[in-house]
Amino acid sequence: MSDSLLAVLNSQQKKAVTLPVSNPPAHGLILAGAGSGKTRVLTTRAAWLLATGQSAPHAILAVTFTNKAAHEMRSRLASMTTVSLHALWIGTFHGLCHRMLRLHHQEANLPKTFQILDRADQLSAIKRLVKEMSVDDEKHPPRDLLYFIDAHKEEGIRAYAVEAWDNFSRQRKEIYEAYEAQCQREGAVDFSELLLRAHELLSSNEPLRRHYQERFRHILIDEFQDTNRLQYEWLQLLAGKETTLFAVGDDDQSIYAFRGAKIGNMRDFERRYAGERIIRLEQNYRSHGNILGAANALIRHNRERLGKNLWTEADAGEPIRVFPACSDLEEAAAIAEEIDALKQDGNPYDSVALLYRANAQSRALEHELFIRAIPYRVYGGLRFFERQEIKHALAYLRLIANPADDTAFLRVVNFPARGIGARALESLQAIARQRHTCLYDAAASLSGKAGMAVSGFIRVVNLLRQEKARLTLSELVEQMLESSGLTAHYQADRKKENQERLENLDELINAAALFTAGETDMAESTADPLLAFLSHASLEAGEYQAGINESAVQLMTVHAAKGLEFDHVFITGLEEGLFPHDNAVDDNAQEEERRLMYVAMTRARRRLYLTRAESRLLHGQRRYCLPSRFFQEIPSEFLKNAFSSSFSRASMSDAAAERNAAPSFPPEKTPELPGGLRIGMNVRHATYGFGVIVDAEIQCAEEARVQVNFGSNGMKWLALPQARLEAA
DNA sequence: TGGGAGTGCTTTTTT
């Protein structure tokens, strides 16, 4: 059993996987370069522990950084072993801490129904607090306060322990204190609070700590370079005398220092635990030689490194293709043409990834892909559970679960509009403050016209609270959408965006049904499916994707691409100020940008494209940009100018021709079609919905036909007189 | 009270 597990590993990987467990305590640190089989080693380590009988499933704890990684690890592990993994804990730091807090909510001094605040919730809670405290929000912008609070929590510092030396810092400390009190009163827990509360729970409760220390004999940690101080300390609390820590990481891929990740944790881990048991995985199985050589050369410009050099047995492969475009539009067009060429050569769309530094860059790329009917999917950006209409719906659900949730209350008390205005809410908040109750409870005492309006809202929530027991989760969601008036509200005005919102609300019902059918993890920590669903929505906002997986080009930020790999990768927007980003001013930040570029490059298996634009529309203004310094940091022997495809302007690798081409883009005027339509115009069709005209055939006005891309409803040829298209 | 116009700001990411 264990032999077949190990057979596919190289000697270093094997050494890592089989690091002896006994002669206590034998910890290990695996420095695993990009594409060196990091996930495989981590997963095989767990499988090996199980297969050799050195560990029972319940004695293993595996920590990852993202939900995606956690899911992948569980499914890969499931395929490697016949043992039931039910008792094995795999999750993100936040997910695992949440689980502990649900299981021990009493010991953690939290109500059973505590709710998780995502960033947007947290920000609105802070805004509300700032208003209530009459804080000058010019002096203390809510956003700054959020960073201040989060940063302290992630260093493990409570409000009382914050050092204050002048008026300004005293005020911030006070606001932090008030924020803690408000969250506690409302049963609200933000992301960093999950970590801090779980940490405090373990450090203050010795029996509980001992319980977990004795339970978890093997702690496996992925992406260790991204852990912050609090996460590292939480791990240390969990590690008892008999526990072994097995950490995998790559300092060259640390890209979250800007939000508190400490690369120094790796050195500390080395000193404190790993000692001599450090294993380097330097053989890369992913990329061709040129790609790897270029990435190695780039990262050598960083000073702060533990040191490591990747090599591969693969041949050099193709050179890295560089394309300088004159504008962001041309950059997008060139990429789209190249994707078409790749597709012609038999490469599926999903073998291609478009990476960029900032989410805002996706728009131009998306537009071009849409015009050319190249299927694509954008990862990140606005996630399903973060959409406005979904947040409204979730607020109703949160009130059903926990009426003390004032953030949720305020979000929907007057949405859809019920005639409850600012004045009514002010008096309601005054009552609540005076009686130390939540808004929901205070509502009963509100008199007059405002009282009537609010009590209508309370009735809706109350009714749903009663219905909750008899309905399944998805029925409850459906019922809520009806009786809250959300569905009716979006139906009232048949705009394009409302149509989309209704579809999303429908999708929420699906998501609830799917969740009930699939989720097992949460069931253990809370018996209430509604609570579990709400936690899921906060913790895995991005995980839920509506629709099926057709083969599509993948668009995402470089951050989101970490841990993934693709045959063909385009790194776009390689300009000074964008990548590396303007915000990266000091040396540390510059090195982080370079690590980011290193991550981006090492995603590619076969072909890597580097593109840039000489001018780009940014914040509504055209900016002229210099090439990224990264071009100079990659030896030219790895690079080749221009594209391989027949892109019309690609032959112009010399700068002069390039500049000449500038005025010809965006494209030449298209002839006007009957009815005032043009190619490229957005239109609406009674059956297919919204689309864009991509082509036309005109014999005469009576026989004109247009080709319209209706997005998910497909590409259609329509006879113009019959189609009744209206400009949208 | 609610919608519409006007103003000001825009941060890389994940949980």
Place this chain on the structure above:
DNA sequence: AGCACTCCCA
């Protein structure tokens, strides 16, 4: 440019 938030008017 696009969006969120504010202010003003019906």
